Amino acid sequence: MSQRIVVTGTDTGIGKTIFAAGLADLLGATYWKPIQAGLEGETDSSVVARLGGLSGDRILSEPYRLRTPASPHHAAAIDGVRIDADALDVPDTGGRRLVIEGSGGLMVPLDRSALYIDVFARWRIPVVLCARTALGTINHSLLSIEALQNRGIELLGIAFIGESNPESERAICEIGSVRRLGRLPRLSPLTNDTLRSAFAASFKSADFDS
Ligand SMILES: Nc1ncnc2c1ncn2[C@@H]1O[C@H](COP(=O)(O)OP(=O)(O)O)[C@@H](O)[C@H]1O
Ligand SMILES: [Mg+2]
Numbered sequence: 632m633s634q635r636i637v638v639t640g641t642d643t644g645i646g647k648t649i650f651a652a653g654l655a656d657l658l659g660a661t662y663w664k665p666i667q668a669g670l671e672g673e674t675d676s677s678v679v680a681r682l683g684g685l686s687g688d689r690i691l692s693e694p695y696r697l698r699t700p701a702s703p704h705h706a707a708a709i710d711g712v713r714i715d716a717d718a719l720d721v722p723d724t725g726g727r728r729l730v731i732e733g734s735g736g737l738m739v740p741l742d743r744s745a746l747y748i749d750v751f752a753r754w755r756i757p758v759v760l761c762a763r764t765a766l767g768t769i770n771h772s773l774l775s776i777e778a779l780q781n782r783g784i785e786l787l788g789i790a791f792i793g794e795s796n797p798e799s800e801r802a803i804c805e806i807g808s809v810r811r812l813g814r815l816p817r818l819s820p821l822t823n824d825t826l827r828s829a830f831a832a833s834f835k836s837a838d839f840d841s
Contacts, residue, residue: 635721635729636660636787636839637751640761641771643735646792647761648675650815651732652683653830654759656823658839660728663691665719666741668734669700675732684823691722691729703747704740716745721754731756736771737778748778757785759812759839762803764793769802776807787839788812812838 638654640647655662662679673681676690695714697706707714719741721731733739737748751758758779762772772789779786788810791800794817804811813833818825 634724634726635731635754635756637731637733637754637756637758638761639733639737639747639751639758639775641736641763641768641775645761645763646815647732648678649682649821649826650759650761650790650792651675651730652679652681652685653815653826654834654839655679655685655689655730656683656827657830657834657836658728658730660730661685661689661691661724663722663729663731664693664734665731666695666697666703666714666734667693668697668703668706670696670698671700679732682821682823682826684827689727691724694719702739703734704742707742714741714745716741716750717753719750721756737775748782748784752782752784755785757787759787759790760809761790761792764791764796764799764814766799768796768799769806772803773807776803776809790815790834793817810838 638647638651664675667674680690697710699706699709733747738746760775762768790812791814815833818829
């Protein structure tokens, strides 16, 4: 069983945080957001606590809390902080499962030289790739899959988010040779209950054991 899972995606704003909330709830996992860029309104950690129904002890604190909603390297520069990508290590959860959410897509810079994907490669933790189902997703998804393969990062599978688009989903999974984990539809209302039911209907806990 993979104790630790990285939730990443093809882009920002595609539903990684909502997915991570549902996944942490499904697996009884703890959640960790290493770099939070943007502190106005709800942070990703508070969204996950609310929508995943996670108690405070299942949300680890973010090593980097940056004020500006921007790429981590830029948000850090604005705050006069340097992100030390080499020193970013996964906290010990004492055997509890951990869902880790990146920022944006795979190739977001953390500083002048490191990309988030380099950190994932160093951690050697399996990844779930979240992908939209809307137009444009095939290109973004296949590029992301190739980048993961190039660095030898284990990909547990793709989690689609949005309305059903069987042809795009088929093309991505076939051409990229990746497992389809399921699809989380747009939920309205979006609550802990609706997310939990949609997750139970769309994803199997066993698929997240590598
Ligand atoms: N399955 C969903 N149903 C309804 N709204 C969603 C869903 N997934 C994402 N959203 C909404 O889309 C926006 C972006 O989602 P978020 O999870 O924050 O994206 P990311 O973490 O990839 O930046 C948020 O307002 C969120 O509430
Ligand atoms: Mg997010």
